[in-house]
Amino acid sequence: MAMTTEGPRRAAREGGAQGRLQTEEMILNVGPQHPATHGVFRLLATIDGEILINAEPVIGYMHRGYEKLVEQRDYRQITNLVSRMDWLSGINNELPLALAVEQLMEIEVPPRAQYLRVILCEMNRILNHLMFFASFGAELGAITPTFYAFREREDIQRVMEATTGGRMHFGFFRPGGLKEDVPRGFVDDALQGVRQVIERLPDYEDLLVGNEIFKQRTIDVGVLDKEAAYSYGVTGPIARGSGADMDVRRDEPYLVYDQFDFDVCSAPNGDCFDRFWVLVREVGESARIVEQAIEGLPPGPIMGKVPRVVQAPAGEVYVRTENPLGELGMYLVSDGDRRPYRLKIRTPSYNNVSALSHVLANTYVSDMIAILGSFFFVLGDIDR
Amino acid sequence: MFDITLATWQILVIKVLVILTVVPVGALVGGYAEHKVMAHLQHRLGPMYPGGWHGWATTLADGIKFLLKEDIIPAAADRKVFSFAPAAIMVPIIMIYLVIPIDRNLVIEDLDVGLFYLLAIGSLSTIGLLMAGWSSANKYALIGALRSAAQLIAYELPIVLAAAVVAMLAGSLSLIDIVEAQNFPFALWPPGIGFVAFLLFTVGAVAEMTRVPFDMPVAESEIITGPFTEYSGMRYIFSHMFAEMGHMVAFGGIAATLFLGGYKPIIPLRILEYIPGVFWFFGKTMFMIFLFLWIRPTFPRVREDQLQKFAWKFLIPVGLVLILATGAWVLYV
Amino acid sequence: MGRPGAVVPEEALDRVEEALGPWVEKHELNFGAVDLVCKPENLVRVMRTLHDSERLGCAFFTFLSGVDRSELGAGGGGLEVLIHVYSPEHAIHVTVHVPVDPAAPECPSISGIYKGALWHERETHEMFGILFPDHPNLTTLYLPEDFEGHPMLRSFKLPTRVIKEWPGAKDPEEAAAGGR
Numbered sequence: 077m078a079m080t081t082e083g084p085r086r087a088a089r090e091g092g093a094q095g096r097l098q099t100e101e102m103i104l105n106v107g108p109q110h111p112a113t114h115g116v117f118r119l120l121a122t123i124d125g126e127i128l129i130n131a132e133p134v135i136g137y138m139h140r141g142y143e144k145l146v147e148q149r150d151y152r153q154i155t156n157l158v159s160r161m162d163w164l165s166g167i168n169n170e171l172p173l174a175l176a177v178e179q180l181m182e183i184e185v186p187p188r189a190q191y192l193r194v195i196l197c198e199m200n201r202i203l204n205h206l207m208f209f210a211s212f213g214a215e216l217g218a219i220t221p222t223f224y225a226f227r228e229r230e231d232i233q234r235v236m237e238a239t240t241g242g243r244m245h246f247g248f249f250r251p252g253g254l255k256e257d258v259p260r261g262f263v264d265d266a267l268q269g270v271r272q273v274i275e276r277l278p279d280y281e282d283l284l285v286g287n288e289i290f291k292q293r294t295i296d297v298g299v300l301d302k303e304a305a306y307s308y309g310v311t312g313p314i315a316r317g318s319g320a321d322m323d324v325r326r327d328e329p330y331l332v333y334d335q336f337d338f339d340v341c342s343a344p345n346g347d348c349f350d351r352f353w354v355l356v357r358e359v360g361e362s363a364r365i366v367e368q369a370i371e372g373l374p375p376g377p378i379m380g381k382v383p384r385v386v387q388a389p390a391g392e393v394y395v396r397t398e399n400p401l402g403e404l405g406m407y408l409v410s411d412g413d414r415r416p417y418r419l420k421i422r423t424p425s426y427n428n429v430s431a432l433s434h435v436l437a438n439t440y441v442s443d444m445i446a447i448l449g450s451f452f453f454v455l456g457d458i459d460r
Numbered sequence: 461m462f463d464i465t466l467a468t469w470q471i472l473v474i475k476v477l478v479i480l481t482v483v484p485v486g487a488l489v490g491g492y493a494e495h496k497v498m499a500h501l502q503h504r505l506g507p508m509y510p511g512g513w514h515g516w517a518t519t520l521a522d523g524i525k526f527l528l529k530e531d532i533i534p535a536a537a538d539r540k541v542f543s544f545a546p547a548a549i550m551v552p553i554i555m556i557y558l559v560i561p562i563d564r565n566l567v568i569e570d571l572d573v574g575l576f577y578l579l580a581i582g583s584l585s586t587i588g589l590l591m592a593g594w595s596s597a598n599k600y601a602l603i604g605a606l607r608s609a610a611q612l613i614a615y616e617l618p619i620v621l622a623a624a625v626v627a628m629l630a631g632s633l634s635l636i637d638i639v640e641a642q643n644f645p646f647a648l649w650p651p652g653i654g655f656v657a658f659l660l661f662t663v664g665a666v667a668e669m670t671r672v673p674f675d676m677p678v679a680e681s682e683i684i685t686g687p688f689t690e691y692s693g694m695r696y697i698f699s700h701m702f703a704e705m706g707h708m709v710a711f712g713g714i715a716a717t718l719f720l721g722g723y724k725p726i727i728p729l730r731i732l733e734y735i736p737g738v739f740w741f742f743g744k745t746m747f748m749i750f751l752f753l754w755i756r757p758t759f760p761r762v763r764e765d766q767l768q769k770f771a772w773k774f775l776i777p778v779g780l781v782l783i784l785a786t787g788a789w790v791l792y793v
Numbered sequence: 794m795g796r797p798g799a800v801v802p803e804e805a806l807d808r809v810e811e812a813l814g815p816w817v818e819k820h821e822l823n824f825g826a827v828d829l830v831c832k833p834e835n836l837v838r839v840m841r842t843l844h845d846s847e848r849l850g851c852a853f854f855t856f857l858s859g860v861d862r863s864e865l866g867a868g869g870g871g872l873e874v875l876i877h878v879y880s881p882e883h884a885i886h887v888t889v890h891v892p893v894d895p896a897a898p899e900c901p902s903i904s905g906i907y908k909g910a911l912w913h914e915r916e917t918h919e920m921f922g923i924l925f926p927d928h929p930n931l932t933t934l935y936l937p938e939d940f941e942g943h944p945m946l947r948s949f950k951l952p953t954r955v956i957k958e959w960p961g962a963k964d965p966e967e968a969a970a971g972g973r
Contacts, residue, residue: 102599104599126765135934135935136933136935136936136937139935141944143920143945144944144945144949144951145951147951148951179824213760216760216761217673217675217759217760217761218758218759218760218761219498219502219672219756219757220502220757222502223504224502224503284760287759287760289759289760289761289762290760292762292763292766293760293761293762293766303852304908306852306853306854306881307852307854307907307908307909308854308907308908308909309854309855309856309907309909320881321881322853322881327884328884392823393823393824394826394877394886394888396855403855405855405856405877407856407858407875407877409860409865411865417865418861420856420858420860420875422855422856422877426912427856427909430908430909430911430912431908431909434908440763440764440765441603442676442763443763459935
């Protein structure tokens, strides 16, 4: 059902049957404190009745100056710092840094470390996506999926905590491998956690995706076309929901992703429903990757041949990985020191949110919330 | 037993006292039920500590807490209207309770135009919502008030049409007569018509109470609490919590009376008549309340324009057709 | 891998040479990406070709930022704008370096070609002081309007670590030698 605002807007302008019906545009400030924006994010919206004429995101409320901070820290310190960008996918943030340093130093990472990295990253992807599953439902008024999603997250969080010591910020990857090996029982717990997710996922999908009211509120709402997605640099489930078939894990496999069999889900329409559908599907795919990785986990060392002091030789490299929210890239300029000379961090939510003003033009106010929710961003990622 | 004759003024005082006890207690129990039912549907326990046993005193504790809060009125708000709005919302709801019969002889006031009174007075709280939103001097509150006005006006009609069906079938507007006319509850007989009228009424009631899935006016994640955003303390409890819970219990009672047979047993068997009418009434009311509570955690929110479409383009035509059908039934059957 | 239009990096380099030959100063492969150096005057033409050309088709905008190379070893250089684009169809990565004059840094805006550059250029402007004259809305993005200075320049020192060095031993050698 295509909802356009043409009719009401024309009526408001031309004045209806009685003649002059003057309406004024109102500037509404959504945020920085607002339940629907995930964090301190402000949207300057110009509203005419129930129609949003245009909305401009204002960011920077959480800018911490990462790119300047990392110039004073060495690679181990940066690992902990960088994990706080997209805090819902903690361990995925540490990965491009480790990969970039390994590429410059030409270190070979042992297979066990590669497999474990894949397992941890994919489990974190499940955590991230379940979180957005919960929050999207809550924003539309469905309060129950939140609790179901969090129940699944809890089992996986326990595994992550037993392994790395943290539930949100892990600090586990090092250039060359991992900080330490996984504890006893990791394999069983992880397998049980993801198997539970695979088993319960169809129910969760039905709960929201199959619901009439949900479909009415998300189909044909907030359409982002593929060309705009490319032009803005949108990646991740949002881009794949617009028909852009891009996934770094499949296109340029890093770690050992080329050894696993998984589908890259994409949907053609680019509306909220498609984005959400891709998100839910990806949970299942990640769980399957974890299963395959655990079954193929080789024994061996978890750290390659890395000198005591990690110093990347002079050079520049751009490494990109598939963060749960999109493509996380790090352009590392090194001058041979322990610290990077310049580390440009290309975060997915930054580009994704810049496309918001394009998508939010001429929609309903209630749709604004659905669109904001479907744009899966994390403030730390935008504001770095 | 006792031979007591009470003067009119004494009877009046007793009636007022009963109402002023029943309504808050009903609201408190309804609120507690909401906490617990919603919690169990969401795979969690809900309040467990206040009062000791499964947190029965939660809503009571909430009420006391709100009583002790500071009374804040925004500087830019219209003081008189702002202060009066909660009363404008709450009083009509209290007045609905006057006509609901708990048993054949247990009703505060058996008005001849009971049904009409109910619908008319019940719709007065719309003005209270508008007053609350407008006087708050807050854009979000204004949006909420406008949405609620549009929604409540739209969903009055399905309720009225369904009630009209009942009135036609019973041949009277007095609620006691309506209950007496139901050998089988109207939801089951006349077949088809009664059930559709029951559904129409239930959907309209959920919308009138601005509950999910029709809670756009108070959509928490969008406009915080809609018209009540600037309210705090006692005013908030009266206009938001009390009103909603009181409304829910009232509508539960009304639906039970109009469609489920009120204080009569569900099917006219002799054995069932040994159970006092009060039990039947409360059982049916609780069933209705459970229905309202069950719907809340299950569905997302319907968007404002879809909500309006649903009412004007679907529910009201169905209601009109229903009236025709009922007219035919009454004449020819 | 194995996408229908994907090309290997050497092939990508050839295609870029072919399409852009005269307008770029230097082109080479760097870890699988085509590295270009291009003067500011030629930038718009280069980006337009990269975007529109059939054989290159770099429709995807990755990022735009700046690098202050003034302290980078021997003859590092000055200020430059760093752009990275990607072709989803042909799997071609292109990194464009645009050196700008540190005294009066200016660079044409590519927001007409890649809409994502709108925000990236605003950030580069406030962080490095590089001016993008034809940008539609060059206001601050992260920093407050009244912020003085351009934080990402090497000349802008972070106060904390200038005043006081990192406490304790910073690496294993120092710890072994007796630092705390």
